[in-house]
Amino acid sequence: MKDKLALHGGTPVKTTDFGKGCRYDEAEMAEIRDTFDHGSLIYWGGYKIGQFCETVKKAFGVKYCAGGSSGSAALHAAVGAGFIEPGYEVITSPITDIGSLIGILYQNLIPVFADVDPHTYNITAESIAKVITERTRAIIVVHLAGNPCDMDPIVDLAKKHDLLLIEDCAQAYGALYKGRLVGTMGDIGAFSLNESKHLSAGDGGFIVTGDQELYGRCHNYMDKYYDRLGRGDRLEHLAPNYRASELQYAVAKAQFGKLDDLLAKRRRIAALLSEGLQGISDIALPEVIDGCESSWWFYMFRLTPGVFEGDGKGFAEALRAEGIPAMAGYIPRPIYLEKLFVNKSFFPGNIWPAEVISGKTYNYHAGLCPVAEEVLNSAIRMPVSEFFTENDAADMVAAVKKVAAGLRK
Ligand SMILES: Cc1ncc(COP(=O)(O)O)c(C=O)c1O
Structure with a gap:
């Protein structure tokens, strides 16, 4: 039987505070x-x-x-x-x-x-x-x-x-x-x-x-x-x-x-997330090229579109209800879909000297980078911190599994 999601009145997964600390001493x-x-x-x-x-x-x-x-x-x-x-x-x-x-x-x-x-x-x-x-x-x-x-x-x-x-x-x-x-x-x-x-x-x-x-x-x-x-x-x-x-x-x-120490701690948390989240269908984990090491500023995975109720927004909301501070996407849209690009209103009067000098016309619009648009529409971002504990990582994994089961259509 599926666990009742906290979003629907069930008990949240996270019952303890995330590890915290002061970075300055x-x-x-x-x-x-x-x-x-x-x-x-x-x-x-x-x-x-x-x-x-x-x-x-x-x-x-x-x-x-x-x-x-x-x-x-x-x-x-x-x-x-x-x-x-x-x-x-x-x-x-x-x-x-x-x-x-x-x-x-x-x-x-x-x-x-x-x-x-x-x-x-x-x-x-x-x-x-x-x-x-x-x-x-x-x-x-x-x-x-x-x-x-x-x-x-x-x-x-x-x-x-x-x-x-x-x-x-x-x-x-x-x-x-x-x-x-x-x-x-x-x-x-x-x-x-x-x-x-x-x-x-x-x-x-x-x-x-x-x-x-x-x-x-x-x-x-x-x-x-x-x-x-x-x-x-x-x-x-x-x-x-x-x-x-x-x-x-x-x-x-x-x-x-403090860099080496905090990198080791962040890498440990990210490794626990990747291990724990592996194999959940319709969840694609972030890939690091062979022989490389990420420094894990955040942990972002992707959902197969249309599989979960509410897609990214619904998934992130359900995770937050479980006590996990997740967000849908990273930035809300590719940077070129922000107003200043779409309207080319970089400077007052919408005069864009660079374009005038180039003698060409440049337009920023939906569809310019389709994969980036798909990534941001399907991504769930969870924080990574050097202060998180192994227990925090386990709770994040448990919450993702619970939400994935609870929201699967
Ligand atoms: C990828 C990237 N580039 C540039 C910047 C700009 O850095 P700052 O806020 O120090 O100007 C940021 C900051 O969020 C960033 O994440």
């Missing part, structure tokens, strides 16, 4: 105190931000790191560093945060969307190749939820077409692609330090690169294009002020020290 306080003792909160001179960048460089085995105020800022700087003429195209994923797009749009470039793989939810060399034109100048891959994109063929494709390759690693700290850290395979890797991410400074974001020229440009793009590194002239180009305070990077430095 004495380690962050010590770095903050040290920053105050140093006597300056601006990043020039690079005391704390410099220490943070040294830590990142060592951990990632990269030559250069530059820090700024957000992941969006880091991505904007990375796009700016490409020195791409206005009106040219940048390919990216339709399943991402607007932060991946802000830099493209502000640099007067045209976002072009490649469709995603239905199992990893990431764009692929194949889907990117389909939308490359003679106007393409860059690719921004997004390692969604910490799951590495299939980078070898993407790197080859970028090389073949001479495209700047940026990795959006906002959700993917410590994710491994065949033994290599994400962020180190493209020309530039960009990370976010916002409060929701694996590591938090409240807000912040940084880039890593092995290319000295790109590093210098990213550095300048995050600081009004002042040439703080003494590499060229003052104010050669236009750039925003994306500086962060030393206090943010004091916190970030302490947070970085």
Whole structure:
């Protein structure tokens, strides 16, 4: 007999609180105190931000790191560093945060969307190749939820077409692609330090690169294009002020020290979910490419459409009633179906300089990336946290099984 769903008045699966904790402790306080003792909160001179960048460089085995105020800022700087003429195209994923797009749009470039793989939810060399034109100048891959994109063929494709390759690693700290850290395979890797991410400074974001020229440009793009590194002239180009305070990077430095531990804990929770959820019919689990390791920012699986009452929304609601904080989809719709894309209202008056300069017309509409649309319509997202316990994972599994049985038509 089916267990009565909590949604229908049955007893919820989750009877204990999820594991919780405070991500900040004495380690962050010590770095903050040290920053105050140093006597300056601006990043020039690079005391704390410099220490943070040294830590990142060592951990990632990269030559250069530059820090700024957000992941969006880091991505904007990375796009700016490409020195791409206005009106040219940048390919990216339709399943991402607007932060991946802000830099493209502000640099007067045209976002072009490649469709995603239905199992990893990431764009692929194949889907990117389909939308490359003679106007393409860059690719921004997004390692969604910490799951590495299939980078070898993407790197080859970028090389073949001479495209700047940026990795959006906002959700993917410590994710491994065949033994290599994400962020180190493209020309530039960009990370976010916002409060929701694996590591938090409240807000912040940084880039890593092995290319000295790109590093210098990213550095300048995050600081009004002042040439703080003494590499060229003052104010050669236009750039925003994306500086962060030393206090943010004091916190970030302490947070970085916790990365290995929290990754191991998140991977354990995700492994328990994957083990427990395997084999439920009409539920497709997220796939990680062989030889790769996700950093599990969240855990998202897919339902076969039409099989469960209420589809994704109904399933997520039923899970929440069981005490599991699940959501339908990740973002509500592919980013290109948001108003600013559909109406091309990026700027007041709906004047889009990039399109005018390109001499072409670009339209964003339903059906552009059918797989991305299907993924978001059929996905259920559950949180993963380093504070969750094995018991929490077991309850999540039990709740999914119960809801799947209870809502199956
Ligand atoms: C994939 C992705 N890219 C970029 C960003 C932007 O980061 P931030 O909020 O630090 O600007 C985010 C943040 O949610 C993200 O998830």
